Amino acid sequence: MKKNRIEELIVIHRDGLLKDTIPFWMKHTIDHEHGGFLNYLDQDGTILNTDKPVWVLGRFTWLMALLYNSVEKRPEWLNTSRHGIEFLEKYCFDTDGRMFFEVTRDGRPLRKRRYIYAETFGVIAFAEYSLAAGDEKKLERAKKLYKLLIRYYQNPELLPPKIYPQTRQVKSHAMPMILLATTQQIRKTGDDPLYEEVIDNSLKEVLEDFMHYDERALFETVGVNGERLDSPEGRCINPGHAIETSWFIMEEGRHRNDKNLIEKGCTILDWSLDWGWDKEYGGILYFVDVEGKPCEQYEHDMKLWWPHNEALYACLLAHYLTGQKKYEDWHEKIHEWAYSHFPDRKNGEWFKYLHRDGTISSTVKGNRWAGPFHLPRMQLYCWKLLEEMKKEI
Known part of the structure; x- marks a missing residue:
């Protein structure tokens, strides 16, 4: 080129x-009232729905920490990532250590899926934020969540199957x-x-x-x-x-x-x-x-x-x-x-x-x-x- x-x-x-x-x-x-991020937006930013998809929360939290780590140490980027981390920690984990798929604006659980995709983006959010903030506790959170999702992946019987494996294995x-x-x-x-x-x-x-x-x-x-x-x-x-x-x-x-x-x-x-x-x-x-x-x-x-x-x-x-x-x-x-x-x-x-x-x-x-x-x-x-x-x- x-x-x-x-x-x-x-x-x-x-x-x-x-x-x-x-x-x-x-x-x-940015949801300044309840924390986290409002993601259902129309073309001009008009809010279409106040529910919060957890995997999207994890993605944006990761992105803001990554920008802070790789582009410039802008305080607003780190603060925005922290804003996401705090909401994720407070509202987005179930008692079994897994994450919800979607929560209400104020953090009440709406959906939890058999897939472990929300957890993967939770891992990268906590990991990248730990590097940005120098926060060892958040790194330990990332590692703990990572090991949990690996456990579920290696033991698929722990999650409800999409298709009955006795009939067809895919x-x-x-x-x-x-x-x-x-x-x-x-x-x-x-x-x-x-x-x-x-x-x-x-x-x-x-x-x-x-x-x-x-x-x-x-x-x-x-x-x-x-x-x-x-x-x-x-x-x-x-x-x-x-x-x-x-x-x-x-x-x-x-x-x-x-x-x-x-x-x-x-x-x-x-x-x-x-x-x-x-x-x-x-x-x-x-x-x-x-x-x-x-x-x-x-x-x-x-x-x-x-x-x-x-x-x-x-x-x-x-x-x-x-x-x-x-x-x-x-x-x-x-x-x-x-x-x-x-x-x-x-x-x-x-x-x-x-x-x-x-x-x-x-x-x-x-x-x-x-x-x-x-x-x-x-x-x-x-x-x-x-x-x-x-x-x-």
Whole structure:
């Protein structure tokens, strides 16, 4: 990538993060009355619902601590992260040590799911905050929660099953993927043999069970031993999820100086871009059936913000690690489509849900699933990687 383009992209991502995305959320999301953050927001920041999704609380708490640790020691960022930590500690843990999935504005429990996703974001929130605040108690909280979620993952019988295992045994790509990412984050606080064990096992499971070379696809759901399932669920790939996993793997390859891991991550990226890119309208499709049969998900052909965020960073990282121009070309192609369709030029931030042709489907900026995570993470990671690229020219 040429130096002038690197410099242009640095400005786009740095200013997009610091002058657009973060100011939008700092203005609208902080609940000064009850604590925590209000995430259900319309395009202009109007509150649509006061309930609080716990995994989104964890994500924003993590993000603000990360900005404090990696960009600038701004007191408002640390204070905002602390604001999130205090709400999480006070209201978001059940008596069994697990976390609720959603609580009311004043912290009363609403939902608790069989999945342990809220806990993974709780781990990274407490871990990153502990580094920002120098708070050993919060680090111990992160470690305790991490060990709890590993226990539940390694002993699935402790949680209610989604499908009766006596009838059909399946597993989801989401769990080894999120454990890989969560462990990479808590590892920043210090070494532990458990972290490397979990990362190794997560990599093995993704690369051996979910990555199918014969169909050039990373599947979302497979049999318990990696078998391909002949069902809508078994034929489904989620290009955005697979692309996100690809850069988790590439980052692990960079951390270990392991070219084989980097190559595997790039292979997943290649496959997922081929499957996901909409050749008619542009942009990345949400779900794809690898046999071309009808997808089970009604929203399969929509364009969501987060797969494009993940693809922008994955392609930039792949280009940086391999030097291959095809990844620069993909980055530019995705950048052009995403930045011409998602940004809200009037109110700031990005729209989250588009129709297949790129027109707006919903004006929400935040809900139970969408919030300040994928976009600001992409902006921060791209900015910092571009700074490294600039130094090496």
